[in-house]
Amino acid sequence: MTALERVVREEWGRLVALLLAQFRRLDLVEDALADAVATAHTRWPQDGEPDNPSAWLVTAARRRILDRLRAEAMAARKEPLLTVEAEHRTREGVMADAGEVVDDDLLRLVLMCAHPALPPEGASALSLRLVMGISTADVARLFLVPETTMAARITRAKKKIVTAGIPFTIPGREAIGERLDVVGHTAYLAFTAGYAPGSGPDLLRAELAGEAIRLARVADALHPTPALGNLIALMTLQHSRRDARVAADGTLVLLPDQDRSLWHHDEIAEALAFLEATRPGTSALAQSYRLQAQIAAEHATSPSPDATRWDRIASLYAVLEQVSPSPAVRVARAVAVAEADGPRAGLALLEDLDLPGHRLPAVRGELLARVGDVASSREHFASAIALCDNEVERAHLSSRLSALA
């Protein structure tokens, strides 16, 4: 990784926040910083890397913003008072380059990008772009939309922030917890997008999903909450299996068939320590994240599929269903119960259940096959295949169907 790549990856959000605190012009800041990065891309290899790469980028970006402000002042045929004022503040801004003030600015940026007045998918994309410095092309890839669509979505979110007056501030003690819950949800939305059924196999999307974990960690480092901590543990555990999820030929590898040596065991250990250090929290959201993390931890710490403590997983799902009831949770619980107590017990939990998508018929098909009801199993696998729009999952379902003699 070059110095430029490192600075973009690790400092982008701080630099955006710093420039935004100084100029309060969201419409100028991102473009100016992107221009500065483009200039650095050609200049640094020739001139050598600057001693302080972040400071170099901020200075270059400031120059561009001041140029734009002067041009605006000229166009408006006004005395360039605004420009003078902004230049004056530049000197103050230099002192804020390090220390707590900047941390506060970064928190302001995180909260602004994940403001509840923004549509969730817009907030998610904007956070990855502005806080994490992910390119629009990569954000588009993560969410499986064309780059132009994603560029328009990010532009709309920025326009709403400016027009609707979404503030660059830290709310009071009462409101900040809820606001950080939205930040967590925003990160989780991006994370799950990386693992969502796509039009085809794409390993890079899983790597991009890791950026969502970094986003949650940035927020948690600035202002820890039980919901964020438990969510980070959950995402880290899910993410630790990424290399084992897809085989070399692109086909999906299910949990029992995964090569556990491919799991990132260092990340599992880190997630377990995080879970240990995080309070359970009192909100349903924090508890739900924690229970899901505990379920993921049972899988992650099991040395082999046969050794999986399905009894404990089934109990955790039963509690999860009380904390946040949903048909999807019921299906997951039925799978665990089927493993712990047999397929009939699992099928009993699915009676009269309704859940759109391929997951429910796929699970019913599997459990019916295990009780020996081949005819009904075929029917359910067939409707699951018809409903599944992910190549790798569909291939798996088809192989299950054809294996039914």
Place this chain on the structure above:
Amino acid sequence: MTRYFLSLAYPAEVWADASESDRATMHQAHLDFDAAARQRTTIVAGEALASTDTATTVRHVGGRAQLTAGPFAESAEVVGGFYLIDADNLDVVVELCDLLPHSYAIEIRPVVRVEGFDHT
């Protein structure tokens, strides 16, 4: 400073079927909102609207005005009043909305300033 138009919507029966004491509670909520909003914002205007059965909607069809009785969109929720306020940012407005009756749905829209066109 941004100017915001707040339209206050609620199911028609929220007001029509309200008891005297319910109406007094709602009235007090508006007085509380007014007092708090004056501390932190400028209230440019604010009115309660007569019921939607007194509304007249004008549409031009083939260049001619056609009148229909009632609001432009028939829905379960009706717009029953509005505020026009100048505030620092959206969060201030959202916080103030907490004082209004919780049976309301409140749509907050920033106002577009058109140069040379100011009626206030």
